[in-house]
Amino acid sequence: MPTRGQKQSDDDFVSIGTLKEMLAQQKAQYEDLLQRQQSTFQSFISTVMDSNNKRMDSLIREVQEIKDSLQYSQAEIEDSKTKQQDQNQSIKDVESKLDRVGVELSTIVNKADYLENQSRRNNILIDGVPDNKQENWTQCEQKVREILKDKLKLDPLKIEIERSHRNGKFQEDGRPRPIVAKLLRYKDKEVIMQKAKFLRGSNIYINEDFSEAVRQKRKDLLPEMRAARERGNVAYLRFDRLVVHPPRDAPRGSS
Structure with a gap:
């Protein structure tokens, strides 16, 4: 039969065993809790990292798309610049050609005007001579010769008239059409123009054509x-x- 001292020792032994068991259980609980917390944290970190990675991938794609778009736009801008430069050059070429054409046209016009004035060099223009709708060239020339004789005191037989005609359409209001008289010699024209001063005070005027x-x-x-x-x-x-x-x-x- 065990003694009282032995019973107390056994109780102490049981208590320590129980305590160890409890500590072991508590340790296991803590380890399990830590494991679960670690797993949860790792899962959270993994989720955050996955989310961040997805966002980063999305941002990278967007940046790449923007970069591609900018490169495409830059290419279009450069192409537009090239086309604009080509168009500007084409415009300059056309303007240069137009300038040359303008100079050539001006030269042609001046030459034509010169030739026209040369063809009129021996002409005189007589205004104020009474007009007639049925008047023919012969009658018109006769009126010119009368002016040369009566107004300018010239011998009409010494002045040869190649052609004499009215200029323009007959005016029903009575305004006489000017007479264009083409003389054979330029010297005759000079004499007539010198004598034209005798017409002052009359309604007849003689000018160069x-x-x-x-x-x-x-x-x-x-x-x-x-x-x-x-x-x-x-x-x-x-x-x-x-x-x-x-x-x-x-x-x-x-x-």
């Missing part, structure tokens, strides 16, 4: 010619230019 371009230039110069005359200068039109100089008897240095 010019092309439309020259007539317009002379018309534009008329105000300047009148102003020069009002200042006391001698001013007159010579072809398509204005000639101005002081009167012959004016003191030197006057204007």
Whole structure:
């Protein structure tokens, strides 16, 4: 039979065993808890990392798409620049050609105007001579010869007229059409123009015959010619230019 001291020792032994068992159980619980927490944390970290990786992949794709789009846009811009440069060069080429054509056309126009004025060189233009709808060339020439004889005191037989005709359509309001008289000799024209001053005070005027371009230039110069005359200068039109100089008897240095 065990003694009292032995019973107490056994109780102490049981208590320590139980305590060890409890500690072992508690340790197992903690280890299990730690494992679960570690697993949960690892799962959380894995989820976060997967999410971040997906976002990073998505961002990388978007950046790549943007980069590709920018490269495509840059290529289009460069292509547009090239096309624009080609178009600008084409425009410059066309402008250059137009300039050359303009110069050539201006030269042609000037030559044509020169030839036209040369063809009119021996012509005189007579305004104010009564008109008749049934008037023919012969009658028109006869009226010119009468003016040369009666108004300018010239011998009409010494002045050869190649052709004489009215210019334009007959005016029903009674305004006479100008007469264009083509003379055989230029010297005869000079004599007639010198004698034209005898027509002052009459309704008849004799002028040189010019092309439309020259007539317009002379018309534009008329105000300047009148102003020069009002200042006391001698001013007159010579072809398509204005000639101005002081009167012959004016003191030197006057204007």
